[in-house]
Amino acid sequence: MTITELYKQLSDKDFQDHQTGNLFFPAYMYMYDATKEYEIDKEILDIKNRLHRPNNYLDVMIIDIFEVFLEYLKQEKFGKVTKYEFYTEHEKDKFDAVDKALKQDAYDKRFLNYLDNKIKLHFENSNTYEVAYVFVKGFGNVFPYLRASRFMSNFESYIKGYKLIMFYPGKAKNYYSLFGLLKDENLYRAIKLINE
Template sequence: MTIKELYDLLCDKSFQDPATGYLFFPAYMYLYEPEMEYHIRQEIQTMKERLVRPTDFVDVLALNIFDEFCQYLKTQKWGTSNWLEFILSEEAKNHTTVQTTIRQKANDRKFCEYLNYRIQSHLSEISDLKKSYVFVYGFGQIYPYLRASKFMNLFEGYIKEYKIILFYPGDAKKNYNLFKVLNDENLYRAIKLINE
């Protein structure tokens, strides 16, 4: 599925309904060649702009998972500062401990609750007449702290009233492979949309 075909699918009125789609679960993985990362990021913004025009009247919230994680860490207090400041100040001194802490924070349900709050706050600001998509990208940036498979396992219970499209730089044979090299678990409930 090319990026144009993905856009056409997102424009399809019957697909826009969160209750419809492949296997009736509103989560999709768009897989693409890792070297296309920056091109795909531009395409995400272009699709978002085109979908929100009055002719399509579809709302899109695009989230870079790495940027969202950094913002989440800023909201978490640690003494007189926050977790992001603490991690940055400790990284050189206690690299292994910091790596473990980041991984724990990224895989914590509180991060999912933060993302869900961000999404629900956004949805509450739009018209009930609009259909919504949430685009999530940046899995290459947040690796190795959070894998797409783990994110979906933690987050799937929050997906309501919108369809989520994860943009994944890699492939899927038996399992997903980030950058076509790093083995990830399979996401049985997310439908693969492969850029071929």
């Protein structure tokens, strides 16, 4: 599926209904060649703007999962400092401990709730547009702390009232392959919108 075909699918009225999909599961993955990251970033913004126009009148929220994770760490207290400050200060002398803690934080319910609340707040403030999609990108930057498959299996219960489209820089065969090089994790049940 090309990015143009993706736009056509997202602008289809039947597809926009968040209750349609495979077993009524509203999560999809668009996989693309990691060397085209810059072009895909521009296309994501273009699709959002086109869906926002009066002929569609849809609200699309774009989330860079890496940026949101950093934002979360910068507001999450750890003693007298934030987790971000603590991890930054100790990443060299306590690398293994910081690495392990970051991987735990990425799937902690507090982070998932933070992300969920951010999405809800966005859509609450968008009462003139029809809620349709949340685009999630940034999986290449947040790897290996947060993996696409595990993220979806942990976040799926939060997805209500919209469809989530993950943009994944890699391939999927028997497992996700980030950048087409790194073995990520086993396949998740999100419907693949594969760019081939």
